[in-house]
Structures are given as structure tokens and as C-alpha cells.
Amino acid sequence: xxxxxxxxxxxxxxxxxxxxxxxxxxxxxxxxxxxxxxxxxxxxxxxxxxxxxxxxxxxxxxxxxxxxxxxxxxxxxxxxxxxxxxxxxxxxxxxxxxxxxxxxxxxxxxxxxxxxxxxxxxxxxxxxxxxxxxxxxxxxxxxxxxxxxxxxxxxxxxxxxxxxxxxxxxxxxxxxxxxxxxxxxxxxxxxxxxxxxxxxxxxxxxxxxxxxxxxxxxxxxxxxxxxxxxxxxxxxxxxxxxxxxxxxxxxxxxxxxxxxxxxxxxxxxxxxxxxxxxxxxxxxxxxxxxxxxxxxxxxxxxxxxxxxxxxxxxxxxxxxxxxxxxxxxxxxx
Amino acid sequence: xxxxxxxxxxxxxxxxxxxxxxxxxxxxxxxxxxxxxxxxxxxxxxxxxxxxxxxxxxxxxxxxxxxxxxxxxxxxxxxxxxxxxxxxxxxxxxxxxxxxxxxxxxxxxxxxxxxxxxxxxxxxxxxxxxxxxxxxxxxxxxxxxxxxxxxxxxxxxxxxxxxxxxxxxxxxxxxxxxxxxxxxxxxxxxxxxxxxxxxxxxxxxxxxxxxxxxxxxxxxxxxxxxxxxxxxxxxxxxxxxxxxxxxxxxxxxxxxxxxxxxxxxxxxxxxxxxxxxxxxxxxxxxxxxxxxxxxxxxxxxxxxxxxxxxxxx
Numbered sequence: 001x002x003x004x005x006x007x008x009x010x011x012x013x014x015x016x017x018x019x020x021x022x023x024x025x026x027x028x029x030x031x032x033x034x035x036x037x038x039x040x041x042x043x044x045x046x047x048x049x050x051x052x053x054x055x056x057x058x059x060x061x062x063x064x065x066x067x068x069x070x071x072x073x074x075x076x077x078x079x080x081x082x083x084x085x086x087x088x089x090x091x092x093x094x095x096x097x098x099x100x101x102x103x104x105x106x107x108x109x110x111x112x113x114x115x116x117x118x119x120x121x122x123x124x125x126x127x128x129x130x131x132x133x134x135x136x137x138x139x140x141x142x143x144x145x146x147x148x149x150x151x152x153x154x155x156x157x158x159x160x161x162x163x164x165x166x167x168x169x170x171x172x173x174x175x176x177x178x179x180x181x182x183x184x185x186x187x188x189x190x191x192x193x194x195x196x197x198x199x200x201x202x203x204x205x206x207x208x209x210x211x212x213x214x215x216x217x218x219x220x221x222x223x224x225x226x227x228x229x230x231x232x233x234x235x236x237x238x239x240x241x242x243x244x245x246x247x248x249x250x251x252x253x254x255x256x257x258x259x260x261x262x263x264x265x266x267x268x269x270x271x272x273x274x275x276x277x278x279x280x281x282x283x284x285x286x287x288x289x290x291x292x293x294x295x296x297x298x299x300x301x302x303x304x305x306x307x308x309x310x311x312x313x314x315x316x317x318x319x320x321x322x323x324x325x326x327x328x329x330x331x332x333x
Numbered sequence: 334x335x336x337x338x339x340x341x342x343x344x345x346x347x348x349x350x351x352x353x354x355x356x357x358x359x360x361x362x363x364x365x366x367x368x369x370x371x372x373x374x375x376x377x378x379x380x381x382x383x384x385x386x387x388x389x390x391x392x393x394x395x396x397x398x399x400x401x402x403x404x405x406x407x408x409x410x411x412x413x414x415x416x417x418x419x420x421x422x423x424x425x426x427x428x429x430x431x432x433x434x435x436x437x438x439x440x441x442x443x444x445x446x447x448x449x450x451x452x453x454x455x456x457x458x459x460x461x462x463x464x465x466x467x468x469x470x471x472x473x474x475x476x477x478x479x480x481x482x483x484x485x486x487x488x489x490x491x492x493x494x495x496x497x498x499x500x501x502x503x504x505x506x507x508x509x510x511x512x513x514x515x516x517x518x519x520x521x522x523x524x525x526x527x528x529x530x531x532x533x534x535x536x537x538x539x540x541x542x543x544x545x546x547x548x549x550x551x552x553x554x555x556x557x558x559x560x561x562x563x564x565x566x567x568x569x570x571x572x573x574x575x576x577x578x579x580x581x582x583x584x585x586x587x588x589x590x591x592x593x594x595x596x597x598x599x600x601x602x603x604x605x606x607x608x609x610x611x612x613x614x615x616x617x618x619x620x621x622x623x624x625x626x627x628x629x630x631x632x633x634x635x636x637x638x639x640x641x642x643x644x645x646x
Contacts, residue, residue, distance in 0.1 A: 058550050095553030102551075107544040112566050112641060122552050157642050173552075 003073060005181050005213040006032040006055070011068035011083075013047075013054050015285070022285040024050045024063065026238045027310075032181070032230075037207065037214040039228035039245070041221065041260065045282045047237040048217045052183045055215070056100055057082060057090045072098065075180050096126035099174035101167075103186040109158040109166055109173075115142070116154035119173045126177050141172040145202060164195035171202065178210060185217045200226050221260055225249060230317075233257045236282050236293035239311065243318040253314060253325040256294045292322070300324040334638070341634070345627045350402075352623040356616040357401055361394070388414075405620065411613035415606070420617035423602070430500055431598035434514050434521065434591075435583035441522025442529055442579065447572070450533025454541060455560055465530065473527030481520045481593040489516055498595040517594040521587055525579050532575040536568040543567070569640050577633030584629070585622040 013025035025047045032038045040048045053059050055070055070082040075097050082090065102108045109118060119138045123129055129137065135154070142150035145168040158166055167187060174182060184203070188196040204227065207214055216227055224231055224245065231248045233241040233256065241254040252258045259278040280297040289295055295305040304323040311319045368384040369376065385391045389400065404411065410420035446469075453462040489497040495516040501509055540546065541564055549563040588600035595601075599618060606614035637644045 056551055058547065091553045091555065093553070094551060100551045102544060102548060104544050108548045110545040110549065110563055110567070111643060113563075121554075125552060125554050159643050170548075173548075 003079075004031040004033050004071075005073050006215065007069075007071040008051070008055070009069050009071070011051070011054060011070060012066040013050055013059065013063060014066045015060075015063045017062065017286075020286060023066075023288075024237050024285060025054065027068070028234075028237075028239055029068075029311075030230075030232045030239065030242065032213050032215055034180075034213055035207070035211050036229040037216050037227050038230045038232065039216045039218060039224045040232050040234055041218060041224055042234035043219055043282055045236070045285075046234040048219075048234055049185055050237075051234075052100065052185050052215065052217055055082060055183060056094060056098065057085070057087070058094075072181065092126070095122055095179075096177040097179050098181045098183065099177065099179035100183040101170050101174045101185065101187045103189050106163060106166065106190070108170060111158055114155050114157055115161070115169050119169070119176055122173055122176050137176065138172075141176045142169070144175075144206070145169070145172045147172075163191055164199065167191060167195075167199055168202070171199070171206070175206060175210065175212075178212075180212055181215065182207075182212050183215045183217070186219070187216075188223060189218070189220070196223075203227070233260065236288065237285065238293065238321065240294065240322065241318075241320045242311065243314075244316070247316065247318050251318070253318070253320045253327065254294075254322050255298045255300050255324070255326060258326055259297075300326075338631075338635070341631050345624075345631065348627050349620065349624055352620055353402055353405055354398075356619040357398055359619075360612045360616055401616075410617035410620065413606075413611055413614045415609050415611045415614070420613045423614055424599070424617055424621055427597055427599050427602045430510075430514065430596050431584060431591075431600070433511060434518055434587065434596065434598060435580060437511075437514055437518035438521035438525060438583055438587075439576065439580050441518055442526040443576065445522060445526040446529035447533050450530045451537055451560065451565065453530075454534045454537030455556075457538060462534075465534070469527040469530045472523050475524075476589075477520055477524045477587070478589050478593050480523060481517065481590055484516055484520055485593070498593070500596050513594075513596070517587075517590050517596060520593075521583065521590055525583070529572065529575055529579065532571050533568070536571040537564060540564045540567045566640065570637055573633055573636050573640065577629055577636075581626045581629040584625050 008031070009029045011025055011028040012023065014021050014023050028047065028051060030038060030040075040051060042048050050059070050063070053063075054065055055072075059065070065083045068083065071079050072082050072093070073079050074093070080089075082093075085093075109115070113121075116135065116138050119141060120134050123134045123137060139150055139154060142153060147153055147165060147168050153161070153165075158169070161169065171187075187203070188199050191199060200223065203214070206212075214227075216223075218224060228245045231241075231243060231245050232239045233248075233254065235256050241248065241252070241257045243251075248257065249261070252261050256278070259276070262276040262278075278297060283289060283293060283296065289306070290308065291306040292298070292301070292309045295301040298305070302324070307323075309321045309323060311321045313319050314325070366381065366385075368381045368388065368390065372380055372384060382391070389397060401411070408421060410424075412418065413420050413423050416423050449465045453465040456462050485497055489495045496513045498513075500513050505513075537560075541560075543564075546559060546564055549559045585599065587598075588604055590596075591598045591600040592604070599622070603615065603618045605611075606618065
């Protein structure tokens with residue numbers, strides 16, 4: 001396969017709220033290559049989830065794509081701009097070749113339908129199989145995501161499964177139509193750490209087996225290190241740093257990225273080293289500073305940061321939006 | 334499940350027994366001597382005493398109570414003082430119009446309320462949503478006798494689409510009798526649709542914000558399927574509850590509407606019985622209505638089980 005599976009360029013998303021229009025995504029661009037995982041990282045409100053919903057065409061009613069393109073390469077090689085695709089066409093892609101896993105395994109399965117029903121519905125919508133073949137395929141999927149005694153689980157309701165099991169069901173549901181692009185929005189956030197590791201392992205294995213690309217949305221740098229090939233760090237609706245995962249962890253150059261890395265425990269850190277939280281909070285969307293959005297929280301900020309800042313290339317695909325990048329290497333990774 | 338139903342049936346019997354007792358007490362607390370009333374103002378004291386004896390009203394209250402309960406348990410609710418017929422027979426004669434009136438009204442209420450409620454929730458804040466809520470408020474606040482009179486005036490008298498009132502004569506066929514129920518059913522349907530509409534809307538609003546609705550959309554299905562399959566089923570429980578209660582209320586007799594349309598139903602019967610101090614009929618109606626209430630409640634609870642497998646009893 002040639003070319004990226006997903007190529008988002010200059011994506012703008014705005015929301016209307018109480019008569020005002022606020023910009024939730026500003027000039028977001030990233031590419032995702034076949035079989036790779038791109039992690040979108042950031043705090044709550046940074047625009048990670050909005051990006052994923054924009055790709056799925058599932059923005060809330062008061063939100064809209066105001067500019068930019070989302071070019072998606074279909075399994076047949078044809079490239080479409082998802083921002084202009086009619087809803088009917090989009091519906092065919094949604095679930096079949098672009099699938100999504102959400103956070104909150106407790107609430108994302110419909111409580112009144114059986115597991116088998118809910119996974120089967122995906123096939124019903126996209127894949128003409130008879131009832132028996134459908135059930136067989138659903139069973140295969142449940143086995144693939146390592147649900148024990150899968151056959152007996154088909155007729156279970158979501159409330160009869162644990163959180164980890166439900167997230168496995170969710171993965172089975174997302175992958176049953178062999179998507180080429182999987183959007184995983186904080187798929188492990190609500191799970192226990194041990195379950196989290198199992199789910200990440202499972203996703204990696206399935207990615208290898210099925211050759212899909214994953215857009216992995218998380219706020220957890222530890223998870224990023226586990227799963228990602230490339231990373232885009234988002235802050236207040238824009239990407240502030242973008243690099244291959246090794247580069248990013250070796251030379252985090254944006255003060256915000258450094259802040260994120262400094263605020264979580266990592267293996268290899270000297271014992272007794274203190275974790276440093278980032279002071280302050282993300283500015284609200286309707287009160288964005290005119291220049292760098294991170295400036296009010298940044299120790300390195302000065303007058304230059306009051307001007308708009310754009311991404312610039314540091315080399316080898318490492319791009320950063322900062323007037324005062326941090327240059328020294330991180331000693332301990 | 335069977336155990337649950339058994340337990341509920343036991344509970345039902347206890348409730349009905351309590352109702353029997355209350356019915357017995359309330360009726361005897363009311364002022365007025367039924368014997369004197371039945372015989373009219375010209376009757377002598379001896380005649381009244383004789384009638385009281387015949388009716389058993391002169392016996393000690395505990396004896397009256399025990400024989401009342403004993404008879405009720407055998408399905409004998411006594412004789413109507415006015416009709417000189419067994420109470421059960423009197424009630425049975427009035428059951429048909431009331432039951433069909435209730436069913437039609439509920440059906441009309443549902444046909445009006447559910448689609449509008451669903452649509453209003455789906456298009457929350459839109460003009461149609463606002464209009465639906467306002468209309469529902471109006472429908473609920475206008476007294477049913479006014480709606481009834483207006484519909485009688487315009488749809489029945491002027492346009493002649495429906496019979497004005499009554500329930501036909503003794504030779505009127507079943508379908509013709511049902512035709513008499515249409516207009517009152519529309520009145521009750523409109524009045525009762527308001528509550529169901531509001532419940533449907535509120536419940537749908539809750540559900541449409543749920544994560545699994547987003548999951549459903551992410552599967553690539555149309556909005557119709559999202560709303561009608563994934564959301565509506567989840568929104569059903571509060572709707573079932575209010576529909577059950579509405580039905581129970583309707584069955585116990587829509588007094589005003591039955592009066593306006595002169596329908597010989599339970600509501601009309603109870604009002605007349607009260608005015609005539611027809612104790613056995615009042616008691617009987619109370620017992621039958623209370624039993625229906627309890628029964629409808631049980632059916633509603635059982636319906637929850639069918640809809641939602643998480644419900645455990």
C-alpha cells in the first residue's frame with residue numbers, strides 16, 4: 001500500500017455555544033501510515049476527542065468542521081475527503097472500514113441487547129451474511145479478543161460482564177468488519193492497570209494480525225510509550241509537538257510536552273526524583289490568548305509568545321510550535 | 334420469576350383485603366340511612382326498621398363485616414339497593430363501555446404522545462419541540478368537560494361525524510356501540526397524551542445522551558435505527574410506568590367524560606350510586622377498581638422484566 005491511510009490537514013472545528021462560536025480545533029494536521037499507530041496526546045479539553053469525532057463525522061449537533069481536509073484512503077485505494085462526504089456515504093464507511101472504540105466500557109454497550117446482538121448488528125449493517133454465518137463470525141471475534149468461554153457469552157447482556165471483558169467486546173465490535181482505520185479514544189483509561197496492559201497487548205497483536213492503522217487517543221504518556229509509532233501532542237485545540245515516539249521521548253522540545261513527561265512516573269527515573277505538575281489549567285475555548293495558548297502556564301514564556309505560533313520543522317519529522325523550545329536531551333529515558 | 338409472581342399475588346390479596354375493610358368502614362361512616370332513603374319520605378319507621386332487618390343493617394357491626402368479607406370472597410358483593418340486582422351483575426353491565434373507552438383512549442393517547450415525544454426529544458430546543466411542550470401543557474390544563482363539549486358541538490352536532498352522546502339502545506350492535514365511544518375516547522386521549530408525551534420526551538432526552546447511543550452511531554447506522562431501536566427501548570421503562578398508571582386511572586372510570594357523553598360506564602355508576610346511597614354498589618365498585626389497579630401495576634412490573642434483563646425481582 002502506498003500513501004497514508006489518514007491525512008488530516010489544517011482541520012478546523014468550531015462549536016456554537018450560546019450564540020457564540022468557539023474554535024475547538026485550530027489547524028490540526030497529522031498523517032497516519034498503514035499499519036502504524038499515531039497517538040494523539042493531551043489533557044482533557046485539548047481537542048483529542050473532537051479530532052476523532054470529526055473524523056468519524058460524529059461531531060455533536062452544535063459542532064462543525066469549519067475548514068481543512070480529512071483525506072482517508074479506502075480499502076480499495078480510493079482517497080476521499082471525509083469532511084465533504086455525504087452522510088449516506090459516510091455511514092457506509094463508519095463501522096465497516098473506519099471503526100471506533102470509546103472510553104467508558106461500562107456505558108458504551110447498550111444494556112438491553114446481548115453481546116452477540118450488538119456485534120452482529122455491525123455485520124447486519126455492513127456485511128450481508130445469513131443469521132447463522134453472522135453468529136459464527138461473532139463467535140470468532142469473541143475468541144479473537146480472548147473472551148473465555150466465548151460461546152456462552154454470546155447471549156450475555158453487558159451487565160453480566162466485567163469492565164475488562166466489556167472493553168474486549170467493544171474491540172470485537174469495532175474490528176468485526178475488518179476496518180483499515182481504528183480510532184481508539186482512551187480505550188484503557190477506565191480500566192485497572194493490569195487489565196489495561198492486557199488490552200494494550202491485545203490491540204497490538206490484533207493490529208499486527210489485521211494490519212490496521214490505529215489513531216490512539218490518550219492523556220497517558222505511559223500508554224503512548226507502549227503503543228505509538230508517532231505522537232502528536234495537543235494543547236488547547238492545536239498540535240504543539242509532533243515526532244516519532246523515540247524522538248519525542250528522547251528530545252521532548254515543547255515545554256508542554258516536557259511538562260507532561262515530568263508529571264508522570266517513568267521507569268528509569270532516578271529514585272526520589274519529584275514529579276512536577278504543570279501549574280494552571282487549559283484556558284477555556286472562548287478565552288484563548290492571542291499567541292501561544294500555553295504561554296500563561298509556561299515558565300519560558302516572554303513577549304515573543306504573545307504572537308501566533310505555528311509548527312516548524314526541527315528535523316526528521318519532528319515539528320514543534322514554540323518560540324523557545326527546550327533543547328537539551330533528557331538524560332533518563 | 335414464578336416465585337416473584339406468587340409473592341406479588343399474595344401481596345395483591347392482602348391489598349384487596351385491606352380495601353374490602355376500608356370499603357366496609359367508609360360506607361358505614363357516611364351519613365344518611367339507606368333504608369329510609371330507599372323507601373322515600375313517606376315511609377313509616379316500622380317499614381324502615383323492617384327493611385334494615387332485611388338488609389342486615391340492624392345486626393352488630395362485626396357480624397355485618399364478617400358476612401360481608403365472607404360473601405365478597407365468594408364473589409358475592411351483595412345486592413344493589415337500587416337495581417335489585419346482584420352488584421357483580423350491575424358492575425359487569427357497566428364494565429364494557431369503561432374498558433373499551435379506556436383502551437381506545439390509551440391507544441389514542443399513545444398514538445399522539447409517543448411519536449411527538451420522541452421527535453421533540455430528538456430535535457430538542459427546536460420550534461417543534463417547544464410547540465409540542467406548549468400544546469401538551471394546554472391539553473393537560475384544559476378541563477376534559479370543556480374539550481368534550483367543544484368536540485360534541487363541532488364534530489358531532491355540526492359535522493355529524495360522531496354520535497353526540499349515549500351508548501345506543503338495547504338492540505344496538507357491538508360496532509355501533511363502539512362508535513359511540515370514539516368521541517369520548519378522543520377527548521380522554523388528548524387529555525392523557527400530555528403526561529405520556531412529557532414522560533416520553535424526558536426519558537428519550539436522557540437516553541439520547543448516553544454513550545451507547547454514540548456507539549450505535551459509530552457503527553454506521555441511520556438515525557432512525559439509532560433512535561427507534563437503540564434509544565426507544567431504553568427509554569421504555571418510564572413510559573411503560575406512566576402508561577400503566579394512566580390506564581389504571583382510566584379503568585377506574587372517567588367520571589366527567591362519561592357524564593358529558595352520557596355513557597353508562599363505571600364512573601357514571603359510582604356517582605349515581607353515591608347519590609342514591611347504594612352501599613353495596615359503592616363497595617363493589619371500590620373493590621373492583623382497587624383490584625384492577627393492583628393487577629395493572631403487577632402487569633406493568635412484569636413488563637419491565639420483558640424489556641430490561643437487568644431488572645431483578
